[in-house]
Amino acid sequence: TDFQSAPSLREQLLYVWVLSLICEEFRQKAKMYFTELWNILDVLSSLLFCLGLVFRLTTELFYTGKIILCIDFVVFCLRLMAIFTISRTLGPKIIIVKKMIMDMFFFMFLLSIWVVAYGVAKQGILIHNDSRLSWIIQGAIYEPYLIIFGNFPKDIDSDIDSCSMNGTDPLKPKCPVLNENQMPAFPEWLNIIMLCVYLLFVNILLLNLLIAIFNFTFQEVQDNTDKIWKFQRYELIKEYYRRPATAPPLNIYSVFHYFYLKIMRRNKPRKHNEFKIQLKPEVEKDLLHWEGLMKDRYLLSARQEQSQRTETCILDTSQR
Amino acid sequence: TDFQSAPSLREQLLYVWVLSLICEEFRQKAKMYFTELWNILDVLSSLLFCLGLVFRLTTELFYTGKIILCIDFVVFCLRLMAIFTISRTLGPKIIIVKKMIMDMFFFMFLLSIWVVAYGVAKQGILIHNDSRLSWIIQGAIYEPYLIIFGNFPKDIDSDIDSCSMNGTDPLKPKCPVLNENQMPAFPEWLNIIMLCVYLLFVNILLLNLLIAIFNFTFQEVQDNTDKIWKFQRYELIKEYYRRPATAPPLNIYSVFHYFYLKIMRRNKPRKHNEFKIQLKPEVEKDLLHWEGLMKDRYLLSARQEQSQRTETCILDTSQR
Amino acid sequence: TDFQSAPSLREQLLYVWVLSLICEEFRQKAKMYFTELWNILDVLSSLLFCLGLVFRLTTELFYTGKIILCIDFVVFCLRLMAIFTISRTLGPKIIIVKKMIMDMFFFMFLLSIWVVAYGVAKQGILIHNDSRLSWIIQGAIYEPYLIIFGNFPKDIDSDIDSCSMNGTDPLKPKCPVLNENQMPAFPEWLNIIMLCVYLLFVNILLLNLLIAIFNFTFQEVQDNTDKIWKFQRYELIKEYYRRPATAPPLNIYSVFHYFYLKIMRRNKPRKHNEFKIQLKPEVEKDLLHWEGLMKDRYLLSARQEQSQRTETCILDTSQR
């Protein structure tokens, strides 16, 4: 990922590829487009790409452009997850993940209250009037958040070099309050008790509550996911059927061809035959006949089975 | 959170707000008040606030007052969790959390035995007669407790600078026992084995036991929580209905108004009409009639359904 | 826990207490004593205590005695878990813990294979012919074991001070192999891949397998634990009933009294009336009669219920 001021050849090829992808997206932009999550991701990634590209070609905002392109890469990767919809094993999992994200969203409310309560109290006790917002947020929210994942902050009192006494060094947090003997003034036992209770409730109680919620959701959803997934796969296949035959970096030609067709024969819009196979009349009649037969047979067997069901039998017998 | 000796304007506004909240609480202080957890938290936070405010306005106890206000912030945050009772998704979760706290409470007994057993033994083997209680507690309880959450203490033998040989430096723990060759005298293999067994039983066995307990509780409670939550939401709505219309910082007027009313018309106590809608007699009669009809219809359908239940049918048939 | 050469007054009091506990244990040493786990722990703790006490009173083995007493403390703490058998909530949990320890025991076989496989391979690749057994064990078993709990070793290649090149410093591990350019000779990518695979299989696969096993065991055992626990509580109450009335530090008198009685009236052994209430003959007859009545009534209701069970009814009807 060499990243010079002037884009290299490989980079330019990448740009062509992504632009062809964007063209492809434009072509699809029909009604009911923004209803699906994946399409929103598509558009977002395209917009970010264009913005990043413009920034990247300037000299002042060169670094900003690079950052935007990096974020765009994340969006592209998440978009990639849509491909798993094809897989028999991973497809249903992605539906479950969507459900779990909803669970987690509500769970975050509970979590954030604990994080903010502990973080602000700890910061207030330890540090006296830090005026720099970034360090306040880092101490009051970021550190308690990392503790959840097992990353404990180092003991502040042990090393005096890692903090600046007046809060003037922008790379270091402010030191905790000292009393007149140059000793830490805050009651350490209080901090320790607060940390212990915080760990108990967040790392043990809330995280395990989340595991239990996920377990419950998973077992509930597992049975229905198979059906939902089949519908989704059908949608995906239909979408790829409509797409031009060539892969993205080469589909620019097909896009040009498409626009050419549209402009020239505007009066005669080509009907898109979605998955329809044109049959001769007699064959179609036969097919309809066969379908009617099958429908009758299915209804008959369903009625028969229903009449032999245990509950029905019992009711019949007792009412005889 | 600038925190000067003399309270700033923003701080004074906050004080007025909290005091109005406290007035509000006083107004509610009816019978059956202390039965609920949330009300206890309310009172606790009000008391802490007053105490902290008094301390904060003195000069000697200024820092103590700040600490009390920080703790009060934690209580306020936890009180905030009562708001989630409104939410359809989070409301039942909070009931489950209460159940889980009971589970965890008993679990703490099991855990604490292991923590104390390991911690005291480790401290006794490593360190000889430390007379400072704070460092003993830190070594015997706090460190083994943090190990549960993945925060291992650094190896003590590797750096001689982080401990004080005679236990005189108040910021450093006492060094482990050395023998006459200035080498650590304690058997390191014993410490390692103790740590391994401790990790195995606490981090693997007990924590996973807790996960299993939570899973079990969750699946048991999940079905009933919905009903309990509906009752709780009704209580919450009733409480807010009784409250004055204006939001806390502006409700001081309404409180004054309330006391004025109470003092003036003491002979004619205003009847509090809780959620009751005054209906005209004929409308009320119709409503009662309709309710009676509905009750009969429900009882009929319930009896019919009961008679068609499978078990009843079978019993009938076999006894014919 | 001041620990001087000559035992202090508080320490001597503790010795008297523990010795009285041991006397109590001797008194109980009836048949079928060693069948239960708790009794084995009792005896072990008593033996360790005596051994530690003897060592502690010498001067050469003073430190060894202290270590033995520390280990004895751990055994005492684990023995304390038997008290939880009384509690309605924790009693069944302890039965489940016993089951889980069995699960974990078998699980350790699976785990140890992975730990040893990774640890030995890592040690073999990194370090050339370390002749000190303690450092080999630490590198090949202890470090991979700690990785399971999230305690990663520091990168060895970054700091040359924390290892000794020839393995002569007893406090430092041997340095990894260097090639002729004084650069690490081992292929770092191989180590990284090995660590990644190890983490994947041990931290994710095996630990989560264990969680699933525990969940399964818990749900299976949960129903039966209540009954088992009631039997255990009965045993515990019976044991305490037989004990002398005074608490351990004061029961030395009762022990002396017991031995005195045994020696004096050896010809007339006092019959131990375990939980039996002496009743007058007519009252006992009435009780037996009432018990017979109750038995008949229970059998009748059980037979009636059996005949009304759904399966029986169906069978009857179809065979009529």
Added chain:
Amino acid sequence: TDFQSAPSLREQLLYVWVLSLICEEFRQKAKMYFTELWNILDVLSSLLFCLGLVFRLTTELFYTGKIILCIDFVVFCLRLMAIFTISRTLGPKIIIVKKMIMDMFFFMFLLSIWVVAYGVAKQGILIHNDSRLSWIIQGAIYEPYLIIFGNFPKDIDSDIDSCSMNGTDPLKPKCPVLNENQMPAFPEWLNIIMLCVYLLFVNILLLNLLIAIFNFTFQEVQDNTDKIWKFQRYELIKEYYRRPATAPPLNIYSVFHYFYLKIMRRNKPRKHNEFKIQLKPEVEKDLLHWEGLMKDRYLLSARQEQSQRTETCILDTSQR
């Protein structure tokens, strides 16, 4: 594990042992050999051993040979897991582990997308045009992967000594981008937000999804594993039955004997009587008779039970 240039006596003994194991494997190399996983592991370990042995006896590739032998040790250890198939408790677990590895394999796709997305974006923002592939991979894949297991990288901005500014020191990563004031140019808040989201989705959502998947698989598979395991144990016993009687280091004689037999009496191939007991004709007839009787009795009882099943009874009754 002393590892000199010339193999020591103990090492040579080990070689003989492993070679005898390999001979044993050759003897077994019948049809349908490569179908089972364990046999593939056997062959792989044998090949690796030979390769490592050859390398180890040279002087240039001595260290490479050692590394190959270390990897071979890992394969041997994994092969050891097949022995657990014997155990009643661990046997079924190993079948479950195989299923879980399949689950985990698909899960890795989901995980890797998140790891790569976060890692590449972080690397792109922090570091400008590092040309060394190894450090790019370490920063973009290895570090985000370790974060999953709780091993956070140290803050890069705090210590300037641990990175090299121009990326010339091969032991240190390249420093993050600085602006003209020699301050870190990257927006730290962006990195922190990215890390927080990454932690939330990977450490909380995906890992707990995996726990739920494993729980589901475990409960589904648990019932069938017992049967599968009995078949596997039968296979294992059959395999050991066919083996020569002596244990591996002494079975070289038996192998020689086997080849001797094969070469001498090539015309009369010894029929391998697998588990068959030669019976006298009359005894065999009795046995067949008894088996027929048993088969009839089982079929009768099965038919009877089927006719008494609840559903059948109900159907009979209602159709009478």
